[in-house]
Structures are given as structure tokens and as C-alpha cells.
Amino acid sequence: MNEKQLQTSGRRVFLLRLGRKFVQYAFVIIVALTINFSLPRLAPGDPLSFVIGSETANELTPEKRQRIEKELGLDGTVLEQYGRFMGGAVQFDLGISTKFGKPVTSVLGERMPWTLIVVLPALVLSPLIGIILGAYAAWNRGKKRDVGLLAAILTLESMPAFWVGMILIAVFGVTLGWLPTFGAAPMFKTDNWSYVMDVIRHLILPVATITIASAGTNFLLTRSSMLDTLGQDYMMMAEAKGVRKSGIIYKHALRNALLPVYTHVTMSLGILVSGAVVVETVFSYPGIGSLLFESVIARDYALMQGVFLMITIGVILANLLADLTYPLVDPRARIRKPVEGSV
Template sequence: MHISGVRTRGRSFSSRRLFIRISQYILVVCVALTINFTLPRLAPGDPLNYILGDEANSLNAEQRQQIYRELGLDRSVLQQYGDYLLGTLTFDLGDSIRFGRPVSEILVERLPWTVLMIGPAIILSALLGIVLGALAAWKRGKAGDASLLTGMIILESMPSFWIGMLLIAVFAVNLGWFPSFGAVPFTGTEGGLAYFVEVARRLVLPVTTITLATIGSNFLLTRASMLNTLGEDYVQMAEAKGLSERAVLFQHALRNALLPVYTNVTLSLGALVSGAVTVETVFAYPGVGRLLYESVLARDYPLLQGVFLLITIGVIAANVLADLTYPLLDPRARSGTRSEVS
């Protein structure tokens, strides 16, 4: 009877928690959409000066008003906000001022390049950071641990654009092993083995840059979590049973130490899209990050709003993914009954 009551309270807690989280996400989306609409309009400068260049100075008031009308900038802020919300719901984000094409079409073109760059970088950073962090914690206090810890702290303190410029100077300019910019070759037809090999070559330096820029946090978090886990009774029991170091480290200690690292990696998925701005700019890589940089320079309001919206969706989706999958990894997070049962 007592167990049944605990289960009922556990389900009730989970339902309340889910409702609260959904309400929070809805509120975050509303706030993000409002900020997304407001920020570009606070930027200094006139979009017409970028669109027409010096010709904008020769326009009379009537001509300027006509162009503003075509762009929808002559309407009140509230009307523009209403149009923006309606367009967001229908994924009609308007036309880019700079490119003269639908914003959604441009985002669909650029997003795969960013995913292609960030995906391998996240996987490499997570795997290397976790393995090296676990080994450093296992050999804590020794020369290998001190060397890794020092190196990772140095990497963590380096800005990503500086790492990228260093890699370009060494591997592109001096050694000539990899191209220094771009995502695809300027000549040749799309498709075919040679094309994909060239695309892969151009990915090496950007992926390495993001990997080196993010591996430090995964290493430090894994090492700290492992140091706490290695002192647990079940780890000492596994050692007392005579299990090999490898079995104790990877089958017992690391499994439980990975929970905070998993959360960190999951939440970084959305943040890396915006964090790729500097890397994509350094390598002239045609992803969403460079698109954001270009839209800021161009005062391209519709494109800026579209990129910000995409980044917001990425961050929120990463949080939702972490919320949904974390209880699968840690059964204690599935309900709030742990303290009641104990």
C-alpha cells in the first residue's frame, strides 16, 4: 500500500515537473522572439545605405518611402511585430535585404554546413575529453595528470579564433597540407569522390579548431566528476574484488561520472551554433555563424531575426533533449520519491 502511494506521488511529481518545464520553455520562446525582434532595430545605421550604397544619398523622401514600404519598414513597430510573429509560426521569415531571397531558403542552405562542421567536433571533443579526463583522474597526482591538466587549462583559456588562425598559419600557409578557407572547391562539379574528399579536407582545420576550443571543458568536468566517483564505496568494492583497472575505470566509475558531462555536451549543442561565428568567419566557412556576421554588417533585419530564431530553437531543443534523456541515464531523476522512500 505504501509502495503504491509512493508510485502515485512519483507520477504526480513527474507530471507537475513536466508541466512546469513546458511552461518555462513557452515563456523562454516568447521572450526570445521579442528580443529577436527588438535587437536588430536598435542597431545604428540605415539598411538603405547598405542596399544602395552611395545611391541612397541621392534618393528623395518619396523614393525612400517607397522602398521602406516594399520592405515593410514603414509600418508601426507593433504591426511589424505582429507580422513577425505570424511569419515565424508559418516559417515565412521574409526576404533578406542583402540577398533578395527568402530568409528560410538561405537558412536551409547554410545550416547543413554548420552541422557538418559542428557534429564531428562535438563528438571528438566529447570522446577525447571524457577518455583523457578519466585517465587523468585515475592517475591523479602523477606526471601524466599534471601535464594533461596544464595543457587543457591552456586550451580552455585560448579563444577559438586565435586557435584557428594558428592552425591556418602552420598547416595551411607553412605546410600547405589543408586549404585555409571555404567549404567547397571553386572548380569542378558537385558530387563525385574527388569533390567529397576536397570538402573533407576543408573541414579538417575548422573541426580541429572547435574540438581544441571545447575539449578543455569536457576534460576538466570529467576529471572532477571522476575524482568524486572514485571515492565511492562501490568503486572500492570493485577494486577489492580484484577487477582489472580497466574494468573498474570504464565499467564502474566512468559510467556514473558521465552524467554531468552528458548534460554539458547536450547543452553545448545549441550554444555551439552561435559560437561558430568566429570560427566560420576566420575560415570563410559558409555556415550559419558567418551568415550571422554578414547580416550584422548589412543591417539585414529579416536575416538577423531568422538566424537568431534558428539559434534560439537550437538552444531550446538542446535543453529539451537534456531534460528528456537525463532520466533515462539516471533513474533517480525520474521521480521525486527518493527522499520519501529512504
């Protein structure tokens, strides 16, 4: 086979694998939508009672009950309801929120930016802090610095996110009075400096809470992977050749140790969105997490379905991102060109 044929064959294999990935993730989305659809119908009793409450449902007249069932998509047979639900999901029509009185997609679109400006900084800070401290602890294995860092990280890792948030509120919000303890500054209202600072001040405690709650996993992964890498023969050879300490840590050990950390970080993009539920509730932050809590309290089933679906899609997209970009980080995962003469 010539070079052109080898490249063509390699592209075909890549596109085939990419197509298989998309089919797999499309199947997962269909399963998630089906579970979302099935929740009220699998619950004991009448699905309408599950959505609006049994007492309210029992007091409805037949005419009102029929009207509400039609508004909520609970009229017709189960297969008809399922067809309407899946058709609406394909068209990004998730129904009307009973709490807010407008389309679910509109409510999600208003809340999503708030969650992103909290999750994205945490997604950068958490691995950055965890990787730096994990590499430092691994290089000083067995020393007081390593033991102290490990004890501190394990202590923080054992604390629930809501507890971390409450401690930060008590210290920096109540005792010191440095930062606001709840809510958020209005988004996109003005562009003056005082407004920017107000937004940042409202972000500090939620971002710090998510970062502290998730940095421990990155630290432990980096430390464990670094220890395994530092014990390899080529690392001992580099040290014997007189390579500087910084070169051994960052150019050799850390680059190889980052592979499992990278996988965790990419998958955390979806996990952090769901993890923000607790943090946003603690700080009364107007994001997707607090929206899920509000929809549960209000029994707004259409909105609950929308939030769960958004979280599911976030996790799936994060997995897809990890699958597509991992070969860029680890050359061993790249698709190899077929060897000339091979079958």
C-alpha cells in the same frame, strides 16, 4: 492502488511535467522573438537608419522611404509591426534578405547543412577526447601524466578559437601545405571519391578548431567528476575486492562521473552553432556563422534576426533534449511511481 493505477498515475505526472517544459520553452521563444523585434526600435534614432545606414536614409525621398519601410516591415504602428513580425515567425516567414534578395528562410536553409557537417563531428569528437583524457588524468591524479595533461588542456582552453584556427592554418595550410585554408567544396555536386575527399579535407581544420576549443571543458568536467566519484566508499570497496582497474574506471567510476558531462554535451549542441561564428569566419566557411558576419556587415537586419532566432531555437532544443533524456542516464532523475497508500 493496483499496478495499472500506479502506471496511469506515473504517465499523468510525466505528461504534466512535459507540458510544463514545453510551455516554459515556448515562453522563452516568445521573449527571444520580442527582443529580436525590439532591437532596431530600441536603438537611438530612426529604425530605418539603423537598418540601411543614416546617410542613405537621409537621402531617401518620401516615396522611396515609404516603399522601403513597407518592404522591411517598418510601416504602421509598433503594435502593427509586432503583430506582423510574430505572425510571420509562426509561419516561418522571416522576411526578405536585402543582401541576397530572397527569403531569409531560403538563405538559412542553404547555409545550415554546412554548419551541421562542421558542428556535429565536433560535438562527437570533443566529448569523446575530453572524457577519455579526463578519466585517464583522474586515475593518475598527482602524477606527471595528470599534471602534464592538465597543463596542456588549460593552455588550450585559454586560447581563443580564432587563434587556434590561425595556428592550424599557419602550420597545416601554409607551412606544410597539406590542407586547404578557406572555403568549402560544393555540396551534393557529385558522388565520386575525389569529391568526398575534397569535402573531408576542407572540413578537417574547422572541425579540429572547434574540437580543440571545446574539448577542454569536457576534460575538466570529467576529471573533476571522476575525482569526486573515485573518493566514494563504494569505489574503495570495489578496489578492495580486487576489481580490475579497467572495471573500476569504466564500469563504476566513469558511468557515474558522466552525468554532468552529458548535460554539458547536450547543451553544447546549441552553443556550438553560435560558437561556429568565429571559426567559420576565420576559414571563410559558408555556414550560419559566416552568414551572421555577412549580415552584420551588410546591415541585413531581417537576416540577422533569422540567424539569431535559429541560434536561440538551437539552444532551446538542446536544453529540451537534455531535460527529456537526462532521466535515461541518471535513474535518480526518473519520475517515481507513487507508493501504495501514499496521498
